Amino acid sequence: MVKRASAMDEIMKILPTLTKAERRKLLAELCNDPDLLEDLHDIATLLERAGEPSRPYDEFVRELQAEGKL
Numbered sequence: 001m002v003k004r005a006s007a008m009d010e011i012m013k014i015l016p017t018l019t020k021a022e023r024r025k026l027l028a029e030l031c032n033d034p035d036l037l038e039d040l041h042d043i044a045t046l047l048e049r050a051g052e053p054s055r056p057y058d059e060f061v062r063e064l065q066a067e068g069k070l
Helices: 002-017 020-031 034-048 057-066
Strands: none
Touching: 002 020, 020 034
């Protein structure tokens, strides 16, 4: 993850200096990266679910154990 954050920092630094055609090419290449697309999907899911109720992990594990699922 640190490596990707570093690469993203570099992209953000050079992005304003690129021509429109260079930006389009860069974005097209990024959109073809399956790992990046998966990460973006994960982030979007987290943002969508930010308002949903949550509960402690330990509580969830105890429930699964009580149901015999763990």
